[in-house]
Amino acid sequence: xxxxxxxxxxxxxxxxxxxxxxxxxxxxxxxxxxxxxxxxxxxxxxxxxxxxxxxxxxxxxxxxxxxxxxxxxxxxxxxxxxxxxxxxxxxxxxxxxxxxxxxxxxxxxxxxxxxxxxxxxxxxxxxxxxxxxxxxxxxxxxxxxxxxxxxxxxx
Amino acid sequence: xxxxxxxxxxxxxxxxxxxxxxxxxxxxxxxxxxxxxxxxxxxxxxxxxxxxxxxxxxxxxxxxxxxxxxxxxxxxxxxxxxxxxxxxxxxxxxxxxxxxxxxxxxxxxxxxxxxxxxxxxxxxxxxxxxxxxxxxxxxxxxxxxxxxxxxxxxxxxxxxxxxxxxxxxxxxxxxxxxxxxxxxxxxxxxxxxxxxxxxxxxxxxxxxxxxxxxxxxxxxxxxxxxxxxxxxxxxxxxxxxxxxxxxxxxxxxxxxxxxxxxxxxxxxxxxxxxxxxxxxxxxxxxxxxxxxxxxxxxxxxxxxxxxxxxxxxxxxxxxxxxxxxxxxxxxxxxxxxxxxxxxxxxxxxxxxxxxxxxxxxxxxxxxxxxxxxxxxxxxxxxxxxxxxxxxxxxxxxxxxxxxxxxxxxxxxxxxxxxxxxxxxxxxxxxxxxxxxxxxxxxxxxxxxxxxxxxxxxxxxxxxxxxxxxxxxxxxxxxxxxxxxxxxxxxxxxxxxxxxxxxxxxxxxxxxxxxxxxxxxxxxxxxxxxxxxxxxxxxxxxxxxxxxxxxxxxxxxxxxxxxxxxxxxxxxxxxxxxxxxxxxxxxxxxxxxxxxxxxxxxxxxxxxxxxxxxxxxxxxxxxxxxxxxxxxxxxxxxxxxxxxxxxxxxxxxxxxxxxxxxxxxxxxxxxxxxxxxxxxxxxxxxxxxxxxxxxxxxxxxxxxxxxxxxxxxxxxxxxxxxxxxxxxxxxxxxxxxxxxxxxxxxxxxxxxxxxxxxxxxxxxxxxxxxxxxxxxxx
Numbered sequence: 064x065x066x067x068x069x070x071x072x073x074x075x076x077x078x079x080x081x082x083x084x085x086x087x088x089x090x091x092x093x094x095x096x097x098x099x100x101x102x103x104x105x106x107x108x109x110x111x112x113x114x115x116x117x118x119x120x121x122x123x124x125x126x127x128x129x130x131x132x133x134x135x136x137x138x139x140x141x142x143x144x145x146x147x148x149x150x151x152x153x154x155x156x157x158x159x160x161x162x163x164x165x166x167x168x169x170x171x172x173x174x175x176x177x178x179x180x181x182x183x184x185x186x187x188x189x190x191x192x193x194x195x196x197x198x199x200x201x202x203x204x205x206x207x208x209x210x211x212x213x214x215x216x217x218x
Numbered sequence: 219x220x221x222x223x224x225x226x227x228x229x230x231x232x233x234x235x236x237x238x239x240x241x242x243x244x245x246x247x248x249x250x251x252x253x254x255x256x257x258x259x260x261x262x263x264x265x266x267x268x269x270x271x272x273x274x275x276x277x278x279x280x281x282x283x284x285x286x287x288x289x290x291x292x293x294x295x296x297x298x299x300x301x302x303x304x305x306x307x308x309x310x311x312x313x314x315x316x317x318x319x320x321x322x323x324x325x326x327x328x329x330x331x332x333x334x335x336x337x338x339x340x341x342x343x344x345x346x347x348x349x350x351x352x353x354x355x356x357x358x359x360x361x362x363x364x365x366x367x368x369x370x371x372x373x374x375x376x377x378x379x380x381x382x383x384x385x386x387x388x389x390x391x392x393x394x395x396x397x398x399x400x401x402x403x404x405x406x407x408x409x410x411x412x413x414x415x416x417x418x419x420x421x422x423x424x425x426x427x428x429x430x431x432x433x434x435x436x437x438x439x440x441x442x443x444x445x446x447x448x449x450x451x452x453x454x455x456x457x458x459x460x461x462x463x464x465x466x467x468x469x470x471x472x473x474x475x476x477x478x479x480x481x482x483x484x485x486x487x488x489x490x491x492x493x494x495x496x497x498x499x500x501x502x503x504x505x506x507x508x509x510x511x512x513x514x515x516x517x518x519x520x521x522x523x524x525x526x527x528x529x530x531x532x533x534x535x536x537x538x539x540x541x542x543x544x545x546x547x548x549x550x551x552x553x554x555x556x557x558x559x560x561x562x563x564x565x566x567x568x569x570x571x572x573x574x575x576x577x578x579x580x581x582x583x584x585x586x587x588x589x590x591x592x593x594x595x596x597x598x599x600x601x602x603x604x605x606x607x608x609x610x611x612x613x614x615x616x617x618x619x620x621x622x623x624x625x626x627x628x629x630x631x632x633x634x635x636x637x638x639x640x641x642x643x644x645x646x647x648x649x650x651x652x653x654x655x656x657x658x659x660x661x662x663x664x665x666x667x668x669x670x671x672x673x674x675x676x677x678x679x680x681x682x683x684x685x686x687x688x689x690x691x692x693x694x695x696x697x698x699x700x701x702x703x704x705x706x707x708x709x710x711x712x713x714x715x716x717x718x719x720x721x722x723x724x725x726x727x728x729x730x731x732x733x734x735x736x737x738x739x740x741x742x743x744x745x746x747x748x749x750x751x752x753x754x755x756x757x758x759x760x761x762x763x764x765x766x767x768x769x770x771x772x773x774x775x776x777x778x779x780x781x782x783x784x785x786x787x788x789x790x791x792x793x794x795x796x797x798x799x800x801x802x803x804x805x806x807x808x809x810x811x812x813x814x815x816x817x818x819x820x821x822x823x824x825x826x827x828x829x830x831x832x833x834x835x836x837x838x839x840x841x842x843x844x845x846x847x848x849x850x851x852x853x854x855x856x857x858x859x860x861x862x863x864x865x866x867x868x869x870x871x872x873x874x875x876x877x878x879x880x881x882x883x884x885x886x887x888x889x890x891x892x893x894x895x896x897x898x899x900x901x902x903x904x905x906x907x908x909x910x911x912x913x914x915x916x917x918x919x920x921x922x923x924x925x926x927x928x929x930x931x932x933x934x935x936x937x938x939x940x941x942x943x944x945x946x947x948x949x950x951x952x953x954x955x956x957x958x959x960x961x962x963x964x965x966x967x968x969x970x971x972x973x974x975x976x977x978x979x980x981x982x983x984x985x986x987x988x989x990x991x992x993x994x995x
Contacts, residue, residue: 096254097247101419102503106917137247150245157882161719162244163419163470191925197419197471198719200889201925
């Protein structure tokens with residue numbers, strides 16, 4: 064099947080198998096390997112990307128369902144060589160260790176801050192419930208979201 | 219909040235909360251993990267695995283798979299029989315080591331045992347074809363519980379050893395019989411440390427590329443020990459070690475589960491040779507649960523002998539270790555670490571330990587964060603509370619009465635260790651102050667009157683880190699570093715350690731920048747490629763900084779001496795000082811910078827006497843001892859009387875890891891360690907049913923901590939430098955995990971103590987606590 068979609072502002076048109084998962088389309092067809100496969104069952108969130116403005120676990124969506132969609136992945140967050148406030152905040156607050164969950168964690172965080180511009184700890188922790196990190200114990204990630212909410216408001 | 223680099227460039231960097239230098243690639247999605255590697259002509263492998271815990275393989279029909287679209291090859295155990303077995307690196311007297319084929323031959327021993335491999339042009343086609351392979355199994359009785367496996371008449375995991383005993387181990391220290399004879403009180407308890415699944419976020423993965431003309435194998439693998447993988451996989455495949463290049467790109471977490479050599483690493487090397495094309499295998503999460511090592515798996519029987527005043531006289535411990543179906547790299551060594559750690563940080567000199575390692579039809583256990591020390595700490599810290607309860611002594615007080623006193627370091631333990639340094643009361647007192655312990659006990663008493671279940675739990679832990687001196691380890695226990703000052707003065711560090719989240723690209727640069735007086739951005743840390751980095755051991759056992767960092771430190775000292783020689787020559791001065799990145803003549807005040815000296819050292823127009831050109835030093839540092847971090851964790855928990863759910867109201871951690879290179883990174887290690895300890899205490903358990911099926915085989919059934927489940931951690935520290943290494947560091951990667959679980963369980967048992975509860979085994983699920991509350995009420 065032929066699909067056309069926009070990823071990080073660039074148009075992609077490809078002829079693909081209907082069963083191809085969106086995460087494999089992003090990683091292997093579009094060659095954007097920043098989004099990761101952590102569980103294949105939508106439980107860990109490492110594959111989280113933004114599809115038409117909504118955070119989506121791309122391991123449980125078919126690529127053909129994204130026909131016509133506007134997709135943002137971790138590679139599309141930094142603009143003009145400047146990191147997104149969330150990327151800066153994860154860096155400053157040591158919100159990552161091995162980094163494998165980080166792209167999905169940042170994409171899910173983006174959605175949380177869009178919904179809750181001044182999030183409480185509880186907003187953040189419940190918002191991140193679908194994203195597993197095995198390294199940080201989440202505390203520095205919570206700090207990063209709070210810092211990003213503050214700096215994002217300034218930008 | 220991290221300190222920005224501009225602010226700190228001129229001052230000492232060691233001790234600063236510097237944000238990590240490895241992060242830009244990780245936060246932008248540009249880092250390269252194994253699954254991100256694509257080689258020209260690369261094929262994909264899918265592995266067929268046993269659905270039975272024990273079965274004979276009558277036949278395997280691969281015909282349909284071979285004809286399936288896109289399939290290049292299919293291999294079974296008959297094809298790979300000549301490949302060497304999966305290695306066990308540990309040795310014990312009388313150890314029984316079953317031959318561990320990389321693909322099963324004639325018989326399978328656990329669910330997930332690899333039986334065949336299919337190679338196809340993409341991962342979907344490989345999986346399609348794998349589903350077409352027909353294996354005719356004859357199921358056999360299986361045993362999944364180690365205590366049942368020891369009972370007479372139990373199914374034999376390996377027919378040649380019908381008693382299922384994999385090994386036994388005995389250690390005596392002091393006079394334990396006398397201690398128990400003289401005791402006022404003896405308390406006993408059976409305590410389990412359940413099987414856990416390490417669950418690194420990145421599953422395992424291998425890309426193998428065979429360069430036939432050179433007889434060279436390039437192996438990209440997600441591991442903590444690239445050089446050991448090279449040596450052992452070369453041996454399994456019969457290749458020259460120097461023609462196997464192991465490349466460890468970004469590693470998405472390990473926690474011990476990648477401190478191993480796995481069947482799939484050799485299998486992909488075998489496949490790449492056969493098909494003459496690169497091949498990739500990426501473990502699914504389901505495979506990760508079934509076929510990457512598990513942790514813990516202890517049933518422990520403790521006996522503690524004490525005087526009426528709470529002084530411990532002696533400890534007896536019997537460990538039943540669930541080995542699983544095979545030994546992986548370090549399997550039998552792990553419970554021996556529990557024995558070494560069994561006295562905790564208490565001064566008793568009388569111990570007796572017995573281990574029985576038991577084969578079961580399950581995935582092998584091996585090193586998982588803490589590896590043997592969490593089990594031991596959980597045991598002794600639970601027993602301290604049980605003893606305190608028996609003698610009606612406050613749990614903080616009974617610990618203070620038994621601590622090794624400050625004037626007895628270095629302290630020789632009954633298990634043969636020499637604790638390097640310690641001030642065990644300091645973190646306890648600090649933690650008690652932080653929670654306002656007396657007030658807290660009063661609040662607890664008041665809350666009880668209102669029918670609330672509130673508990674306070676203390677754990678005063680010690681651990682064995684910086685593993686370790688070579689004589690105490692199965693492979694070498696040293697670590698290597700090469701430091702090169704390049705002709706332009708830039709500094710390259712090649713470490714034999716293999717960090718995978720621990721931040722050594724930053725901490726090692728901090729050490730080098732301070733020693734050489736250069737900027738932290740002038741330093742590059744390289745690791746994880748056996749063709750680039752000198753032989754190294756790897757990252758595990760809280761050894762990265764304490765051993766790897768020390769090797770870097772000594773290489774830097776060599777270079778500082780050489781820099782001084784070149785500086786003296788260039789300045790024509792015999793009295794020079796090296797500081798702040800400059801060699802200065804003490805007579806004239808003239809100086810030369812590191813880049814100026816580096817240029818001269820490589821240009822070599824003139825050389826100081828008996829000095830070679832260049833500025834490179836390689837050091838292999840052998841530590842004279844382990845290091846022994848310690849600390850106190852205090853947990854205040856409340857149990858919901860209606861549901862049995864545990865809420866952690868406060869978590870205070872006071873950890874002493876010696877000198878601190880980067881406190882921001884240390885905080886992260888402590889938080890993450892506690893998350894894994896809390897996971898074990900409250901939620902996680904790998905459950906095999908009676909037939910050997912892993913019924914917690916996916917993230918749906920296995921409860922790893924998520925953001926909303928974690929409490930806020932109040933992290934503090936004391937600082938007792940280690941005399942073992944010149945940096946004075948001890949290691950911190952495992953402290954959180956080791957200190958955590960007994961603090962949590964002690965708090966919950968304390969909460970339920972009005973019901974006469976003395977012990978509860980982990981995990982403390984709501985169901986378990988609800989049942990206790992229901993019976994009690």
